[in-house]
Amino acid sequence: MDFEFSPEEQAFAREVEAFLDEHATPDVADVLRENMAQIVDTPERRAFMKKLADRGWLGMTWPKEYGGQEREGVYEYILNEALARRGAPQIGKGVGIIGKTLIRHGSDKLKEEFLPKIMNAEVEFAVGYSEPNAGSDAANMQLRAERVDGGFLLNGQKTWTTSAHFADWYWVGARTDTTKKHDGISLFLIPMDHEGLEVRGLPTIGDELTNEVFFNDVFVPEDYLVGELGAGFRYISEALDLERFTMFTYSPTEQRLEEVIEYVKEAECDGEPLRADPHLRQKVAQLATHAEVARVLGLRFVHAARKVDAKPPTVEASQYKLFATTLSQRVGNAMVDVAGPGGQLRVRTEGAPLRGRGDMSYRYSVIDTIGGGASEIQKNIIARRGLGLPRNF
Ligand SMILES: Cc1cc2nc3c(=O)[nH]c(=O)nc-3n(C[C@H](O)[C@H](O)[C@H](O)COP(=O)(O)OP(=O)(O)OC[C@H]3O[C@@H](n4cnc5c(N)ncnc54)[C@H](O)[C@@H]3O)c2cc1C
Structure with a gap:
């Protein structure tokens, strides 16, 4: 098996190192903070991600019609390993899970609203799959999304939602059908400051904060259902496969x-x-x-x-x-x-x-x-x- 990177990939790795030598200042890149991947929780770290965006390094693997370069996933691997080695924030949730799922399954409205913001590092997401009784068995999620006039009403709880205390948008799996397990789950996008969402910090053994999130009658308009009703778990699994390069x-x-x-x-x-x-x-x-x-x-x-x-x-x-x-x-x-x-x-x-x-x-x-x-x-x-x-x- 040939594990060598191609000359182009090696040149990219050198370009990333030169970029980091210039921009990975201690306020954004700190190995003493350990590697809590994808945490972009300060204005300085946001500004750093914007510099990555300006280089065209967010969405490198996306199709050209959405502003990407159709590069192989290995470029994201090289970039993320270099970022992580210096303790810098990494690409992940937005470009990977949310961006790639919207490209495949999102409506034109959701694509137009979110894809440019992701590419320009203008939005941070939290991902809400886990619940008190749904971790390893994620398909057991019970957060209820009931259909109401014009959309859905969400009630219940998530836990271990990393980034919820600073993110702009919440990517959430919820149960739209209680008679089916996997096929009863749908995905939604919700602004993190939405009325009825309560975020409570959960400190971890590793010093970083994650969160519990409580939903009290959170109304989500129909437009912010991602893809098809009941296909959420399929999208979650697919994104895991798409995301392995940066996970x-x-x-x-x-x-x-x-x-x-x-x-x-x-x-x-x-x-x-x-x-x-x-x-x-x-x-x-x-x-x-x-x-x-x-x-x-x-x-x-x-x-x-x-x-x-x-x-x-x-x-x-x-x-x-x-x-x-x-x-x-x-x-x-x-x-x-x-x-x-x-x-x-x-x-x-x-x-x-x-x-x-x-x-x-x-x-x-x-x-x-x-x-x-x-x-x-x-x-x-x-x-x-x-x-x-x-x-x-
Ligand atoms: C710091 C941190 C950040 C996180 N961030 C997020 C996030 O942003 N969004 C999100 O949705 N989730 C997040 N998670 C949740 C994470 O995905 C879950 O903790 C993980 O999937 C395990 O689920 P659980 O904690 O419910 O443990 P459980 O699933 O209850 O597992 C408990 C123990 O039982 C074992 N076990 C479970 N099932 C089996 C089995 N079938 N066979 C053998 N052993 C088994 C497990 O390995 C584990 O040792 C985060 C977790 C942590 C710790």
Whole structure:
């Protein structure tokens, strides 16, 4: 298998690095904040996304008739890995989930209203699928959308809606038919400041905020139903397949590991260099090997995904996510270990080993093993679709 990027792709990667050298200032790109992908929650981060837009890097893969360049998804992969490595906000929800779904299934009105804004970085979205009883089993969502004159009335609750506290629009799955499971779900677009929507912050173990959102008689006009009634779950699944290039980045783990290795090379404990400790040498050598496995699993999946007309590389994506996210946790553990008692100090504490990243990474890295499909769900996919084993009972 040839995992090399083409000369054009390599040139693009260099162009992105040069752009980041110029624009990735500490107020927008900060590895100490860890990688909460797609968070564009300050005016500075919004301005940074606008610069990406001005370069034509939002919607690169979209059809030309919607202002895109019809580039391969691998360009978005290269861009997002570079952004994530520097702790900068990444492209994702707007360009990927919402943009690509509207292009395929949205009405002319919704396309005209949203696609130019997405391309110009003028709108931020929150995505509302999960509910208290609908996470891994997303098709169990119960938020009710009842048909009324001119539209729908929404009542119920979402949870874990990241970005709801600063987003402009809400992309929401709701139940329009209680007699069907998957086919009873429809997708809607709702302004985040709509009357009857209440957003309550949910702090996470990784220091970033996500949210619960409550719906009290939220009226959504007919025009803001996305595509066909009852087709929402199909669109949600399809978007996952379209979005795999940008869903999960490996580069932050690699960057953290590099920092650990540098620390082991240079730091001392009780007057002895850490690099002389055989246990630590074993540990970092093992992690460096696993990091190479994760990198190649990622490339293998990119390679499978870029084949024209190939079916979505679902098993490859699950293997990559499962391995890379658990590796990220192991790197977090190693940071705490090598830092010794100082590994308990908070990030940015003066004098803390590894800039206090041990504690932060240890806590944060659990999140990626849950969001976007928990590790157990990835294992189920590998067992069922990859190995032909029966569905679990
Ligand atoms: C920080 C964060 C941000 C998030 N942001 C968003 C967002 O913006 N929008 C959104 O819609 N959602 C979001 N989510 C929700 C996320 O998608 C869900 O948390 C995830 O799908 C798991 O669902 P759950 O939390 O309900 O856990 P559950 O589905 O209840 O799972 C609990 C445990 O049981 C295991 N399990 C479940 N089913 C099976 C099975 N069939 N076989 C074996 N094990 C199983 C799971 O792996 C897990 O360990 C976010 C979550 C987090 C933590």
